[in-house]
Amino acid sequence: MSTTRPLRVNERIRVPEVRLIDETGHHLGIVRTAEALRLARERGLDLVEVQPNASPPVCRIMDYGKYRYEESRRERESRKRQKTIEVKEIRLRPRIDTHDLETKVRQIQQFLTDGAKVKVTVLFRGREIVYQDLGERVLQRVIDLLGPRAVVEQPPHAEGRTLVMFLAPGHVEVTRTVSSEEREAEGQ
Structure with missing residues:
Protein backbone atom coordinates (compact mmCIF):
# COMPACT_ATOMS: atom_id res chain seq x y z
CA MET A 1 0.00 0.00 0.00
CA LYS A 80 8.04 -3.26 -11.38
CA ARG A 81 9.47 -0.54 -13.64
CA GLN A 82 12.19 0.39 -11.16
CA LYS A 83 15.36 -1.43 -12.10
CA THR A 84 17.87 -2.00 -9.36
CA ILE A 85 21.41 -1.81 -10.64
CA GLU A 86 23.58 -4.47 -9.11
CA VAL A 87 27.24 -3.73 -8.32
CA LYS A 88 29.57 -6.72 -8.44
CA GLU A 89 33.11 -6.61 -7.07
CA ILE A 90 36.23 -8.24 -8.50
CA ARG A 91 39.40 -8.22 -6.40
CA LEU A 92 42.83 -8.30 -7.99
CA ARG A 93 46.42 -8.22 -6.75
CA PRO A 94 49.16 -5.97 -8.19
CA ARG A 95 51.31 -8.98 -9.18
CA ILE A 96 48.50 -11.03 -10.78
CA ASP A 97 49.57 -13.49 -13.49
CA THR A 98 48.43 -13.02 -17.11
CA HIS A 99 46.11 -16.03 -17.27
CA ASP A 100 44.57 -15.23 -13.88
CA LEU A 101 43.90 -11.68 -15.08
CA GLU A 102 42.27 -12.97 -18.27
CA THR A 103 40.02 -15.22 -16.17
CA LYS A 104 39.00 -12.27 -13.99
CA VAL A 105 38.36 -10.15 -17.11
CA ARG A 106 36.06 -12.88 -18.49
CA GLN A 107 34.15 -12.78 -15.20
CA ILE A 108 33.91 -8.97 -15.40
CA GLN A 109 32.69 -9.29 -18.98
CA GLN A 110 29.96 -11.71 -17.86
CA PHE A 111 28.81 -9.31 -15.13
CA LEU A 112 28.70 -6.45 -17.65
CA THR A 113 26.66 -8.45 -20.18
CA ASP A 114 24.21 -9.26 -17.36
CA GLY A 115 23.78 -5.48 -16.94
CA ALA A 116 25.60 -5.11 -13.62
CA LYS A 117 28.17 -2.48 -12.77
CA VAL A 118 31.54 -3.78 -11.62
CA LYS A 119 33.82 -2.46 -8.90
CA VAL A 120 37.38 -3.55 -9.71
CA THR A 121 39.65 -3.44 -6.67
CA VAL A 122 43.42 -3.94 -6.52
CA LEU A 123 44.45 -4.94 -2.98
CA PHE A 124 47.92 -4.05 -1.67
CA ARG A 125 49.42 -6.00 1.23
CA GLY A 126 52.42 -4.99 3.29
CA ARG A 127 55.11 -3.22 1.27
CA GLU A 128 53.19 -3.68 -2.02
CA ILE A 129 51.63 -0.26 -1.36
CA VAL A 130 54.91 1.26 -2.59
CA TYR A 131 54.21 -0.18 -6.08
CA GLN A 132 50.91 1.58 -6.79
CA ASP A 133 52.00 1.99 -10.40
CA LEU A 134 51.76 -1.82 -10.76
CA GLY A 135 48.15 -1.66 -9.59
CA GLU A 136 47.39 1.15 -12.04
CA ARG A 137 48.93 -0.92 -14.86
CA VAL A 138 46.75 -3.90 -13.89
CA LEU A 139 43.61 -1.73 -14.03
CA GLN A 140 44.70 -0.24 -17.37
CA ARG A 141 45.21 -3.77 -18.72
CA VAL A 142 41.67 -4.66 -17.58
CA ILE A 143 40.32 -1.63 -19.48
CA ASP A 144 42.33 -2.59 -22.59
CA LEU A 145 41.16 -6.23 -22.50
CA LEU A 146 37.50 -5.24 -22.13
CA GLY A 147 37.65 -2.63 -24.90
CA PRO A 148 34.27 -1.15 -25.91
CA ARG A 149 32.33 -3.66 -23.79
CA ALA A 150 32.96 -1.52 -20.71
CA VAL A 151 32.81 2.17 -19.90
CA VAL A 152 34.96 3.52 -17.08
CA GLU A 153 32.39 5.13 -14.84
CA GLN A 154 34.90 6.16 -12.19
CA PRO A 155 38.63 6.16 -13.01
CA PRO A 156 41.12 4.40 -10.70
CA HIS A 157 41.60 6.14 -7.38
CA ALA A 158 43.24 5.17 -4.09
CA GLU A 159 41.14 4.26 -1.06
CA GLY A 160 43.46 3.33 1.78
CA ARG A 161 45.43 0.24 0.78
CA THR A 162 43.36 -0.37 -2.37
CA LEU A 163 42.97 1.06 -5.87
CA VAL A 164 39.33 1.18 -6.95
CA MET A 165 37.72 1.63 -10.37
CA PHE A 166 34.05 1.35 -11.41
CA LEU A 167 32.97 -0.05 -14.78
CA ALA A 168 29.56 0.10 -16.43
CA PRO A 169 28.27 -1.90 -19.42
CA GLY A 170 29.45 -0.40 -22.70
CA HIS A 171 27.66 -0.13 -26.03
CA VAL A 172 28.79 -2.82 -28.44
CA GLU A 173 27.79 -2.74 -32.10
CA VAL A 174 25.88 -5.91 -32.91
CA THR A 175 26.84 -7.14 -36.36
CA ARG A 176 23.97 -8.89 -38.09
CA THR A 177 24.81 -12.15 -39.83
CA VAL A 178 23.22 -12.65 -43.22
CA SER A 179 21.74 -16.10 -43.80
CA SER A 180 22.19 -18.02 -47.06
CA GLU A 181 18.49 -17.52 -47.96
CA GLU A 182 18.85 -13.74 -47.62
CA ARG A 183 21.98 -13.79 -49.85
CA GLU A 184 20.06 -15.74 -52.51
CA ALA A 185 17.13 -13.29 -52.27
CA GLU A 186 19.49 -10.33 -52.76
CA GLY A 187 21.12 -12.01 -55.78
CA GLN A 188 17.83 -12.37 -57.68
Whole structure:
Protein backbone atom coordinates (compact mmCIF):
# COMPACT_ATOMS: atom_id res chain seq x y z
CA MET A 1 0.00 0.00 0.00
CA SER A 2 0.92 3.62 -0.14
CA THR A 3 3.37 5.08 2.34
CA THR A 4 1.36 8.32 2.53
CA ARG A 5 -0.99 9.16 5.39
CA PRO A 6 -4.43 7.51 4.98
CA LEU A 7 -7.21 9.80 3.77
CA ARG A 8 -10.16 10.63 6.02
CA VAL A 9 -13.41 9.20 4.69
CA ASN A 10 -17.12 9.85 5.40
CA GLU A 11 -17.79 10.32 9.17
CA ARG A 12 -14.07 10.67 9.95
CA ILE A 13 -14.15 14.16 8.38
CA ARG A 14 -14.67 16.41 11.43
CA VAL A 15 -14.57 19.93 9.92
CA PRO A 16 -17.80 21.96 9.67
CA GLU A 17 -17.41 22.98 6.00
CA VAL A 18 -15.61 21.52 2.99
CA ARG A 19 -14.86 22.55 -0.58
CA LEU A 20 -16.69 19.84 -2.56
CA ILE A 21 -15.83 18.25 -5.91
CA ASP A 22 -18.23 15.67 -7.35
CA GLU A 23 -17.33 12.36 -9.04
CA THR A 24 -17.11 13.98 -12.50
CA GLY A 25 -14.64 16.62 -11.28
CA HIS A 26 -17.05 19.57 -11.14
CA HIS A 27 -16.52 22.07 -8.33
CA LEU A 28 -19.70 22.33 -6.20
CA GLY A 29 -18.41 25.09 -3.91
CA ILE A 30 -18.17 25.29 -0.14
CA VAL A 31 -20.85 23.20 1.58
CA ARG A 32 -21.48 21.91 5.08
CA THR A 33 -19.91 18.51 5.74
CA ALA A 34 -23.26 16.91 6.59
CA GLU A 35 -24.70 18.08 3.22
CA ALA A 36 -21.65 16.75 1.33
CA LEU A 37 -21.96 13.41 3.11
CA ARG A 38 -25.67 13.24 2.22
CA LEU A 39 -24.87 13.91 -1.48
CA ALA A 40 -22.24 11.16 -1.49
CA ARG A 41 -24.61 8.64 0.13
CA GLU A 42 -27.39 9.47 -2.38
CA ARG A 43 -24.98 8.58 -5.20
CA GLY A 44 -23.80 5.41 -3.45
CA LEU A 45 -20.25 6.77 -3.12
CA ASP A 46 -17.88 7.97 -0.39
CA LEU A 47 -16.83 11.46 0.71
CA VAL A 48 -13.01 11.52 0.73
CA GLU A 49 -10.85 14.35 2.09
CA VAL A 50 -8.17 14.80 -0.61
CA GLN A 51 -6.50 18.01 0.63
CA PRO A 52 -6.77 18.26 4.43
CA ASN A 53 -4.40 21.26 4.70
CA ALA A 54 -6.47 23.56 2.48
CA SER A 55 -8.83 26.07 4.03
CA PRO A 56 -11.54 24.75 3.96
CA PRO A 57 -10.36 21.17 3.27
CA VAL A 58 -11.08 19.82 -0.22
CA CYS A 59 -13.29 16.73 -0.37
CA ARG A 60 -14.21 14.64 -3.37
CA ILE A 61 -17.15 12.30 -3.93
CA MET A 62 -15.72 8.99 -5.19
CA ASP A 63 -15.72 5.22 -4.76
CA TYR A 64 -13.01 4.93 -2.09
CA GLY A 65 -12.52 1.16 -2.50
CA LYS A 66 -11.93 1.55 -6.23
CA TYR A 67 -9.57 4.49 -5.59
CA ARG A 68 -7.48 2.45 -3.11
CA TYR A 69 -7.31 -0.48 -5.55
CA GLU A 70 -6.13 1.74 -8.42
CA GLU A 71 -3.53 3.42 -6.19
CA SER A 72 -2.08 0.08 -5.09
CA ARG A 73 -2.03 -1.12 -8.71
CA ARG A 74 -0.19 2.05 -9.83
CA GLU A 75 2.32 1.62 -7.00
CA ARG A 76 2.94 -2.03 -7.95
CA GLU A 77 3.47 -1.03 -11.59
CA SER A 78 5.98 1.66 -10.63
CA ARG A 79 7.87 -0.83 -8.45
CA LYS A 80 8.04 -3.26 -11.38
CA ARG A 81 9.47 -0.54 -13.64
CA GLN A 82 12.19 0.39 -11.16
CA LYS A 83 15.36 -1.43 -12.10
CA THR A 84 17.87 -2.00 -9.36
CA ILE A 85 21.41 -1.81 -10.64
CA GLU A 86 23.58 -4.47 -9.11
CA VAL A 87 27.24 -3.73 -8.32
CA LYS A 88 29.57 -6.72 -8.44
CA GLU A 89 33.11 -6.61 -7.07
CA ILE A 90 36.23 -8.24 -8.50
CA ARG A 91 39.40 -8.22 -6.40
CA LEU A 92 42.83 -8.30 -7.99
CA ARG A 93 46.42 -8.22 -6.75
CA PRO A 94 49.16 -5.97 -8.19
CA ARG A 95 51.31 -8.98 -9.18
CA ILE A 96 48.50 -11.03 -10.78
CA ASP A 97 49.57 -13.49 -13.49
CA THR A 98 48.43 -13.02 -17.11
CA HIS A 99 46.11 -16.03 -17.27
CA ASP A 100 44.57 -15.23 -13.88
CA LEU A 101 43.90 -11.68 -15.08
CA GLU A 102 42.27 -12.97 -18.27
CA THR A 103 40.02 -15.22 -16.17
CA LYS A 104 39.00 -12.27 -13.99
CA VAL A 105 38.36 -10.15 -17.11
CA ARG A 106 36.06 -12.88 -18.49
CA GLN A 107 34.15 -12.78 -15.20
CA ILE A 108 33.91 -8.97 -15.40
CA GLN A 109 32.69 -9.29 -18.98
CA GLN A 110 29.96 -11.71 -17.86
CA PHE A 111 28.81 -9.31 -15.13
CA LEU A 112 28.70 -6.45 -17.65
CA THR A 113 26.66 -8.45 -20.18
CA ASP A 114 24.21 -9.26 -17.36
CA GLY A 115 23.78 -5.48 -16.94
CA ALA A 116 25.60 -5.11 -13.62
CA LYS A 117 28.17 -2.48 -12.77
CA VAL A 118 31.54 -3.78 -11.62
CA LYS A 119 33.82 -2.46 -8.90
CA VAL A 120 37.38 -3.55 -9.71
CA THR A 121 39.65 -3.44 -6.67
CA VAL A 122 43.42 -3.94 -6.52
CA LEU A 123 44.45 -4.94 -2.98
CA PHE A 124 47.92 -4.05 -1.67
CA ARG A 125 49.42 -6.00 1.23
CA GLY A 126 52.42 -4.99 3.29
CA ARG A 127 55.11 -3.22 1.27
CA GLU A 128 53.19 -3.68 -2.02
CA ILE A 129 51.63 -0.26 -1.36
CA VAL A 130 54.91 1.26 -2.59
CA TYR A 131 54.21 -0.18 -6.08
CA GLN A 132 50.91 1.58 -6.79
CA ASP A 133 52.00 1.99 -10.40
CA LEU A 134 51.76 -1.82 -10.76
CA GLY A 135 48.15 -1.66 -9.59
CA GLU A 136 47.39 1.15 -12.04
CA ARG A 137 48.93 -0.92 -14.86
CA VAL A 138 46.75 -3.90 -13.89
CA LEU A 139 43.61 -1.73 -14.03
CA GLN A 140 44.70 -0.24 -17.37
CA ARG A 141 45.21 -3.77 -18.72
CA VAL A 142 41.67 -4.66 -17.58
CA ILE A 143 40.32 -1.63 -19.48
CA ASP A 144 42.33 -2.59 -22.59
CA LEU A 145 41.16 -6.23 -22.50
CA LEU A 146 37.50 -5.24 -22.13
CA GLY A 147 37.65 -2.63 -24.90
CA PRO A 148 34.27 -1.15 -25.91
CA ARG A 149 32.33 -3.66 -23.79
CA ALA A 150 32.96 -1.52 -20.71
CA VAL A 151 32.81 2.17 -19.90
CA VAL A 152 34.96 3.52 -17.08
CA GLU A 153 32.39 5.13 -14.84
CA GLN A 154 34.90 6.16 -12.19
CA PRO A 155 38.63 6.16 -13.01
CA PRO A 156 41.12 4.40 -10.70
CA HIS A 157 41.60 6.14 -7.38
CA ALA A 158 43.24 5.17 -4.09
CA GLU A 159 41.14 4.26 -1.06
CA GLY A 160 43.46 3.33 1.78
CA ARG A 161 45.43 0.24 0.78
CA THR A 162 43.36 -0.37 -2.37
CA LEU A 163 42.97 1.06 -5.87
CA VAL A 164 39.33 1.18 -6.95
CA MET A 165 37.72 1.63 -10.37
CA PHE A 166 34.05 1.35 -11.41
CA LEU A 167 32.97 -0.05 -14.78
CA ALA A 168 29.56 0.10 -16.43
CA PRO A 169 28.27 -1.90 -19.42
CA GLY A 170 29.45 -0.40 -22.70
CA HIS A 171 27.66 -0.13 -26.03
CA VAL A 172 28.79 -2.82 -28.44
CA GLU A 173 27.79 -2.74 -32.10
CA VAL A 174 25.88 -5.91 -32.91
CA THR A 175 26.84 -7.14 -36.36
CA ARG A 176 23.97 -8.89 -38.09
CA THR A 177 24.81 -12.15 -39.83
CA VAL A 178 23.22 -12.65 -43.22
CA SER A 179 21.74 -16.10 -43.80
CA SER A 180 22.19 -18.02 -47.06
CA GLU A 181 18.49 -17.52 -47.96
CA GLU A 182 18.85 -13.74 -47.62
CA ARG A 183 21.98 -13.79 -49.85
CA GLU A 184 20.06 -15.74 -52.51
CA ALA A 185 17.13 -13.29 -52.27
CA GLU A 186 19.49 -10.33 -52.76
CA GLY A 187 21.12 -12.01 -55.78
CA GLN A 188 17.83 -12.37 -57.68
